[in-house]
Amino acid sequence: MTLTKRQASLIAALRSRHGRKDSGLCLCDGLRACSEVIALRPDLLDLIVIREDFQAEIQYPVDPVILPAQDFDKLTQTVNSQGIITVSRRPDPIAPDAPLSDPFVLVLDQVRDPGNFGTIIRTARAAGLHEIVLTKGSADPFHDKVIRSASGAQFALGMRYFENLESMAETLRKQGIKTFYRTLPAGGDNLFRATDVFKNSAIILGCESTGVSELEGAAGLNIPMPGTAESLNVAQAATIILFDYVRRITT
């Protein structure tokens, strides 16, 4: 079996925003992300391509296309590619008004950096969350760079999309969310001292450069910083919050 011209152009197109948007498909590159989509969502797989020397204990739900190294390497952008690429349909998003399945929700408001976004998805999965809420202007969770940073965790979590924080709050209030926290560099409740912070709440993390958008009625939440740093990276802030939740449920 070999790769058709159409398949090769599709893989190239999926590296671009435009190509991803139009196709409803997404690209995984590398062993970790590909293993996740194969294990978690075999129903979504369209195509698996491996390099002739690729070796891993994987049960392939569809027959992989095996390519000589020089042909495979043209398809990948990873410097040290591990020799596997998949193309799959995107998982359906969660309906905005579907019932919630976690005690609190993490909301990403215009988090644009693919590395940060992917890291947050991976960490949310490790913390045991079942979904991520995001607003328009955030990175595409199925961008290949986001998939790589998340090690494919987006196939284990649901994504719930909103136009902006106002429509998010209006809808999630009806699903039982009582408190909306905007993370702030200072002011508001101290994460480590606040008691009900993970109970029927939405915790909103914002854009790397401008912070969280305004939201009427939202409370503030800050992470204490004894050092002299101006701020934390948004992925680090998300990690601290997610694992303070883990600490509370496991101790």
Add this chain to the structure above:
Amino acid sequence: MTLTKRQASLIAALRSRHGRKDSGLCLCDGLRACSEVIALRPDLLDLIVIREDFQAEIQYPVDPVILPAQDFDKLTQTVNSQGIITVSRRPDPIAPDAPLSDPFVLVLDQVRDPGNFGTIIRTARAAGLHEIVLTKGSADPFHDKVIRSASGAQFALGMRYFENLESMAETLRKQGIKTFYRTLPAGGDNLFRATDVFKNSAIILGCESTGVSELEGAAGLNIPMPGTAESLNVAQAATIILFDYVRRITT
């Protein structure tokens, strides 16, 4: 004032491992990192280069070289450069046997990824630590990519270098470190339940792919993960540990 040919080649050379190593210098690119080196270590500055349209409230300790946009843009690798670059001498490392200034030390054992390494430095600074301990095989803390990821936090913290974990443990035992923790995906003490984890201790985080090297007499330390993820990114693990320390000292 204009840039000499020698200065332009120096900036190019500092992007490479070889060029950095030989020169004893390092390169900061972008407003945040440059502001830090200018504010924290003006004594180390050799050269400041700005693009003609660069505007920021900075007190320049040395007269900047001002370049037309087309010349400046040749010097930078950042896609959206903010129009400032500095060249400075590297801060002196901390002597391996110098007294310790923090209640515990964070040890990075062959953490190679520049983004992860820089993020850990930035987060350690936010947590109030004064130094980072690292073993040979880790990323160079003064690599320009590490400086960018750390937003220049390496100019606020000391770096203490060791050949390997054995020489680190031997030396730091004499400085009063009683317990060495290797972070493990499972087994050992639970971070959130362990009581004396930040007292005269060294907490070792390892290489992204192979984990922490063996160390005789070291205890294990794990971060509980309720989710189904295989592991956490090393920068996220460091962040959780650093801010569990912050939680303990601030509540």
